[in-house]
Amino acid sequence: MSKFKTWSYSAATTFEKCPKQYYHLYVSKDVKTDPNQKHFLYGNEVHKAAELYVRDGVSLPAKFNMFQSILDKVKRIPGDKYCEHKIGLTKDLEPCGFFDDNVWWRGVLDLLVIDKDKNLATVIDYKTGKSSQYADTRQLSLMSVGVFKHFPEVQNIKSALMFLVSKELVKEDYTSEKIDEMFEEWSKITHRIDTAYQTEVFNAVPNFGCRWCPVASCAHNGK
Numbered sequence: 763m764s765k766f767k768t769w770s771y772s773a774a775t776t777f778e779k780c781p782k783q784y785y786h787l788y789v790s791k792d793v794k795t796d797p798n799q800k801h802f803l804y805g806n807e808v809h810k811a812a813e814l815y816v817r818d819g820v821s822l823p824a825k826f827n828m829f830q831s832i833l834d835k836v837k838r839i840p841g842d843k844y845c846e847h848k849i850g851l852t853k854d855l856e857p858c859g860f861f862d863d864n865v866w867w868r869g870v871l872d873l874l875v876i877d878k879d880k881n882l883a884t885v886i887d888y889k890t891g892k893s894s895q896y897a898d899t900r901q902l903s904l905m906s907v908g909v910f911k912h913f914p915e916v917q918n919i920k921s922a923l924m925f926l927v928s929k930e931l932v933k934e935d936y937t938s939e940k941i942d943e944m945f946e947e948w949s950k951i952t953h954r955i956d957t958a959y960q961t962e963v964f965n966a967v968p969n970f971g972c973r974w975c976p977v978a979s980c981a982h983n984g985k
Contacts, residue, residue, distance in 0.1 A: 763789065763959060763962055764789065764959075765959060766952075766955055766956045766958075766959040767866070768865055768866060768867070768868060769866070769867055769868075769952060769955065770867065770868050770869065771869065771900075771901050771904055771905075773787075773788050774948065774951050774952065774955070775898070776788070777951065777954070777955050777958070778951060779967065779969055779971060780966060780967045780969060780971075780975070781958055781963075781964040781965055781966070781967065782964050782965060782966035782967070782977065782980055783966075783975055783976075783977050783980075784955075784964060785958075785964035786976075786977045787976075787977075789959075789964070793976050793977050793978075794976065795976055801890070804890060805890045807823075807826075808826060808829070808888065808890050808926065809846070809872060809888055811823055811826050811829075812829070812833055812845075812872070812873075812888055812926075813845040813846050813872075815830075815833055815837075816833060816836055816837055816843060816845055816873060817843060817845040829926045832924065832926060832929060836873065836886065836924075839875045839884050840875075840877050840879075841875040841876050841877035841878070841882070841883075841884070842875065842876045842878070843873065843874070843875050844871065844873070844874040844875075844876070845872070845873055846870060846871070846872065847870070847871040847873075847874045848860035848868070848869075848870050848871075849868075849869050849870075849871065849908045849909075849912050850862060850865035850866070850867060850868050850869075850908075851865070851866055851867040851907075851908055851911055852864050852865065852866050853866040855907070855911060855941075855945070856911065857908075857911045857912045867904075867908070869904065869905050869908050871885060871887075871905055871908075871909070872886055872887045872888045873885070873886040873887075873888075874886075874909060876913060876916065878915070880918075881915055881916055881917040881918065882916065882917070882918050882919070882920065883906075883909050883913060883916045883918070883919045883920075884919070884920050884921070885902060885905050885906055885909060885919055885920075885921035885922075886921070886922050886924050887901060887902065887905070887921075887922075887923050887924065888924050888926055889923050889924060889925045889926065890925075890926060890927060891925060891927065891928075892927050892928060893925070893928055893930075894923065894925045894928060894930040894932050897923050897925075897932040898923075899923065899932060899934045900947065900948075901923070902921040902922070902923065902934045902936075903934065903936065903944045903945075904944075904945075904948055905921070906919045906921055906934075906936045906944065907941055907944050907945050907948075910936075910938050910941055911941075916938065917937065917938050918935065918936070918937055918938070919935065919936045919937075920933070920935055921933065921934050921935070921936065922934070966980055966981070966982055968982045968985070972984065972985050973985065
């Protein structure tokens with residue numbers, strides 16, 4: 763079995779929900795999620811439209827006009843804007859490129875704004891779900907660790923999960939002196955993943971998502 767090399771927010775949270783699903787998606791890679799599912803296609807379309815609108819001023823497609831008012835507020839945030847910005851960290855949490863040989867964690871920031879005058883960053887992740895009810899702000903803490911490492915001049919980060927459909931913002935603020943605290947939970951999760959690789963044990967964990975799980979061979983699939 764290959765060693766545990768790289769991870770992302772989505773990979774780590776998949777492991778949390780079900781190590782067996784993680785194994786098939788990220789280790790053996792004998793199962794893939796269907797990129798043609800409606801919610802994947804819609805999410806990709808929205809993210810691309812938002813990227814082009816905020817970065818290049820390209821008009822939104824008519825079907826996404828309802829997002830213009832909230833994206834206009836995003837465009838007015840002062841600072842240098844980076845859309846769909848890819849970053850990486852080594853296992854020692856040192857900054858590196860997304861595709862570097864020593865990359866350990868990978869993240870893609872939907873929108874990063876750096877205000878050099880205030881040593882402030884804004885991190886926004888677009889969401890296309892209909893509600894913020896199950897929002898996971900841990901994603902924001904993880905992305906913010908990456909920003910602090912790549913932009914050491916940044917002292918404070920304002921971040922948000924931006925639910926475009928429901929026009930909700932789930933906000934979190936972070937300071938650079940709390941990086942260790944912010945990463946503590948992720949350190950525990952990655953240790954569990956590393957242990958699973960070493961022991962070659964990726965047990966199934968029945969959960970609410972079993973009915974949509976792509977691992978058809980699992981005894982809990984569809985239940």
